Amino acid sequence: KDSYSITLLPGDGIGPEIMSATVGVLSALTSRCGFELEFAEALIGGAAIDAVGDPFPDASLERCLSSDSVLLSCIGGYKWDSNPRELRPESGLLKMRKSMGLFANLRPAKVLDQLVDASTLRREVVEGVDVMVVRELTGDVYFGTPKGIDVVDGELWSSFLAFGRDDGVGGGSGVGIFVFGSQSYSSSGRKRVGYNNMIYREDEIERIARVAGDVASKRSGRLCSVDKANVLDVSQLWRDVVTEVISSEFADVELSHMYVDNAAMQLIRYPKQFDTIVTGNIFGDILSDEASMLVGSLGMLPSASIGDGIGPGVFEPCHGSAPDIAGTDKANPLALILSAAMMLRYDLDRDEEATILERSVEAVLDMKLRTADIKQEGDGCKLVGCIEMGKAVAEVV
Amino acid sequence: KDSYSITLLPGDGIGPEIMSATVGVLSALTSRCGFELEFAEALIGGAAIDAVGDPFPDASLERCLSSDSVLLSCIGGYKWDSNPRELRPESGLLKMRKSMGLFANLRPAKVLDQLVDASTLRREVVEGVDVMVVRELTGDVYFGTPKGIDVVDGELWSSFLAFGRDDGVGGGSGVGIFVFGSQSYSSSGRKRVGYNNMIYREDEIERIARVAGDVASKRSGRLCSVDKANVLDVSQLWRDVVTEVISSEFADVELSHMYVDNAAMQLIRYPKQFDTIVTGNIFGDILSDEASMLVGSLGMLPSASIGDGIGPGVFEPCHGSAPDIAGTDKANPLALILSAAMMLRYDLDRDEEATILERSVEAVLDMKLRTADIKQEGDGCKLVGCIEMGKAVAEVV
Ligand SMILES: CC(C)[C@H](C(=O)O)[C@@H](O)C(=O)O
Ligand SMILES: CC(C)[C@H](C(=O)O)[C@@H](O)C(=O)O
Numbered sequence: 001k002d003s004y005s006i007t008l009l010p011g012d013g014i015g016p017e018i019m020s021a022t023v024g025v026l027s028a029l030t031s032r033c034g035f036e037l038e039f040a041e042a043l044i045g046g047a048a049i050d051a052v053g054d055p056f057p058d059a060s061l062e063r064c065l066s067s068d069s070v071l072l073s074c075i076g077g078y079k080w081d082s083n084p085r086e087l088r089p090e091s092g093l094l095k096m097r098k099s100m101g102l103f104a105n106l107r108p109a110k111v112l113d114q115l116v117d118a119s120t121l122r123r124e125v126v127e128g129v130d131v132m133v134v135r136e137l138t139g140d141v142y143f144g145t146p147k148g149i150d151v152v153d154g155e156l157w158s159s160f161l162a163f164g165r166d167d168g169v170g171g172g173s174g175v176g177i178f179v180f181g182s183q184s185y186s187s188s189g190r191k192r193v194g195y196n197n198m199i200y201r202e203d204e205i206e207r208i209a210r211v212a213g214d215v216a217s218k219r220s221g222r223l224c225s226v227d228k229a230n231v232l233d234v235s236q237l238w239r240d241v242v243t244e245v246i247s248s249e250f251a252d253v254e255l256s257h258m259y260v261d262n263a264a265m266q267l268i269r270y271p272k273q274f275d276t277i278v279t280g281n282i283f284g285d286i287l288s289d290e291a292s293m294l295v296g297s298l299g300m301l302p303s304a305s306i307g308d309g310i311g312p313g314v315f316e317p318c319h320g321s322a323p324d325i326a327g328t329d330k331a332n333p334l335a336l337i338l339s340a341a342m343m344l345r346y347d348l349d350r351d352e353e354a355t356i357l358e359r360s361v362e363a364v365l366d367m368k369l370r371t372a373d374i375k376q377e378g379d380g381c382k383l384v385g386c387i388e389m390g391k392a393v394a395e396v397v
Numbered sequence: 398k399d400s401y402s403i404t405l406l407p408g409d410g411i412g413p414e415i416m417s418a419t420v421g422v423l424s425a426l427t428s429r430c431g432f433e434l435e436f437a438e439a440l441i442g443g444a445a446i447d448a449v450g451d452p453f454p455d456a457s458l459e460r461c462l463s464s465d466s467v468l469l470s471c472i473g474g475y476k477w478d479s480n481p482r483e484l485r486p487e488s489g490l491l492k493m494r495k496s497m498g499l500f501a502n503l504r505p506a507k508v509l510d511q512l513v514d515a516s517t518l519r520r521e522v523v524e525g526v527d528v529m530v531v532r533e534l535t536g537d538v539y540f541g542t543p544k545g546i547d548v549v550d551g552e553l554w555s556s557f558l559a560f561g562r563d564d565g566v567g568g569g570s571g572v573g574i575f576v577f578g579s580q581s582y583s584s585s586g587r588k589r590v591g592y593n594n595m596i597y598r599e600d601e602i603e604r605i606a607r608v609a610g611d612v613a614s615k616r617s618g619r620l621c622s623v624d625k626a627n628v629l630d631v632s633q634l635w636r637d638v639v640t641e642v643i644s645s646e647f648a649d650v651e652l653s654h655m656y657v658d659n660a661a662m663q664l665i666r667y668p669k670q671f672d673t674i675v676t677g678n679i680f681g682d683i684l685s686d687e688a689s690m691l692v693g694s695l696g697m698l699p700s701a702s703i704g705d706g707i708g709p710g711v712f713e714p715c716h717g718s719a720p721d722i723a724g725t726d727k728a729n730p731l732a733l734i735l736s737a738a739m740m741l742r743y744d745l746d747r748d749e750e751a752t753i754l755e756r757s758v759e760a761v762l763d764m765k766l767r768t769a770d771i772k773q774e775g776d777g778c779k780l781v782g783c784i785e786m787g788k789a790v791a792e793v794v
Contacts, residue, residue, distance in 0.1 A: 199592035
């Protein structure tokens with residue numbers, strides 16, 4: 001196959017700028033390497049809310065599903081921040097992940113030699129760091145039910161609590177009932193209660209463990225699974241299932257386990273101890289962002305969200321939409337360009353071209369070109385805008 | 398009042414060593430300052446499991462509750478790591494917190510000038526950092542029900558999921574039902590499912606918001622509440638209630654909100670932006686450990702766990718029990734000594750004596766004494782053991 005359909009989701013803020021820089025780079029790459037990419041745009045995020053009142057309209061979903069792969073810039077902005085949750089850009093992202101079955105989020109945090117001084121950590125601590133966080137993306141407390149904010153009567157509450165405790169819910173009894181009735185409210189003593197269910201089924205854990213095992217075996221073979229099994233039942237199941245999958249299916253992978261609080265420390269204390277990390281949705285949200293800060297330059301970090309390997313994945317930078325610099329040609333397109341490299345590798349099976357793209361990004365850094373976010377005082381580098389940076393990469397591919 | 402009863406919980410690993418160093422320091426302090434502390438020991442953690450088969454026996458609870466304050470070293474060790482959860486040292490800690498009503502955990506992360514180079518972060522980033530994390534300690538997914546690991550039939554599972562979605566559970570409907578029945582299992586397609594309920598009642602949020610407001614107003618007045626309100630209902634309630642409490646009761650406190658993933662980044666990117674942070678139990682577990690790593694020297698960090706202000710609080714270091722160096726006189730007693738200072742301040746209302754203790758710790762650092770964990774190559778300091786460090790502090794109080 002040498003022609004692929006790519007859905008572009010430019011999104012909000014700096015999204016359209018970095019997307020057009022990236023499309024320029026991809027066009028240069030395809031004409032050099034002799035394959036074709038057909039691009040078609042679709043709406044997501046604030047742009048979609050403004051245009052059609054839905055942060056991820058069905059038309060966008062259909063277009064994504066019918067293409068070979070999806071490239072997403074970034075979403076969000078102050079403008080939509082006080083909307084009700086279902087009309088917020090983030091909800092579009094969650095809907096996209098769930099409806100496209102993107103259960104695995106790969107977030108590499110690799111410190112480039114050229115940018116080691118962008119980190120707030122000491123050079124000797126971060127030099128050579130190369131961590132891959134594999135985050136589960138469609139389960140956990142993000143999507144668990146029941147959930148909500150209810151109003152309960154004080155006494156009803158006490159009896160609920162007593163029930164929860166005395167009846168031995170959990171602990172293997174196999175029966176749990178969770179009821180908030182609207183029946184017996186009294187006007188006094190009403191209290192709000194907010195809840196989300198942190199829940200994983202074993203097949204959800206199995207499939208992310210397989211992705212992580214696969215990723216780890218193609219890297220150094222060291223996999224660290226992060227959970228809170230000393231406190232949470234859902235983590236105990238996570239730990240058991242990850243252990244089962246890795247030990248039975250990945251003889252070459254060396255598995256270790258770490259509690260999430262310790263992992264948050266160890267990432268700062270001695271990040272080089274990690275190669276591949278696998279963890280659930282919420283812990284992964286926190287730890288992958290923390291890991292990306294080791295690199296210092298969020299503007300350099302790509303990510304891949306993939307599913308069963310049959311449908312398309314979504315490739316996007318880790319950074320946000322930076323509404324304050326939108327439209328000023330100050331954005332850094334490199335993270336989106338590196339996301340396109342991940343797309344070539346994971347979805348289009350074009351490893352060689354992915355590597356060309358990654359080398360090209362290193363090349364422009366070696367040419368001492370820097371956007372504002374990665375420019376250091378006195379580094380002797382040239383400050384360039386988004387357009388010029390894009391052109392520079394396109395020239396060297 | 399000039400005589401207080403203190404329960405000592407030496408715990409496991411290096412616990413007994415650092416406790417005896419700290420008791421030596423407190424004895425010197427009381428004789429210098431003219432008040433009395435009566436010490437009595439009780440069991441917790443692995444030591445309690447070995448002695449009486451319970452990680453926090455009722456006798457310990459009673460002793461704690463009947464004293465003016467409680468000083469705890471640290472718990473845990475490899476020996477008990479594969480015990481069933483209820484026979485693990487951590488369970489004793491959780492039981493202690495819940496049964497003593499210790500809903501607020503205060504964890505200061507203050508970078509001392511003398512130890513700035515112990516941090517893996519660049520000097521200019523961490524110099525002067527002084528963050529206080531106020532973590533809720535008796536709610537959230539730590540204690541929420543229902544919880545457990547169940548086995549469900551594949552089909553039952555699908556109908557449960559469909560129910561959860563279609564019935565509009567959450568989102569304000571006020572009715573949620575969560576059932577795992579043992580009735581209709583088929584032998585094929587059985588799956589395990591693990592779940593814990595992330596849940597907060599508004600009164601639980603109110604009381605921790607009051608503690609945080611109080612702490613912030615005695616510090617710089619800046620309070621940052623951390624949640625995941627863009628995804629979680631429980632976080633939306635958290636955000637609403639914290640906003641209500643602070644705006645109506647703490648006119649002098651400036652409140653901001655941050656998502657937990659961003660907070661994990663910002664703590665590394667620019668930690669000086671934070672003064673007081675307030676957050677839930679699990680986010681606080683992660684972020685307070687991350688914040689403590691800014692300081693670099695976990696062996697220096699105290700914490701306070703307090704309740705309604707009537708019963709006693711528990712004061713303990715942030716570090717673990719370091720079983721590998723237990724009994725070798727290599728442990729650093731300073732975090733426990735600083736925890737005793739917090740005890741004097743919060744529980745015994747002896748602010749002056751607390752300050753004396755804190756200054757004494759700084760004094761021995763100025764005298765260039767260092768235990769192994771805070772010794773830097775070429776720092777020109779003298780390496781001392783736990784006993785010598787304790788004596789040195791006792792001499793200068
Ligand atoms: C915007 C938000 C819903 C999202 C998440 O929490 O997953 C983001 O933080 C991310 O990591 O992609
Ligand atoms: C040991 C563990 C249960 C505990 C917690 O998670 O609260 C610890 O990590 C802490 O922070 O005190």
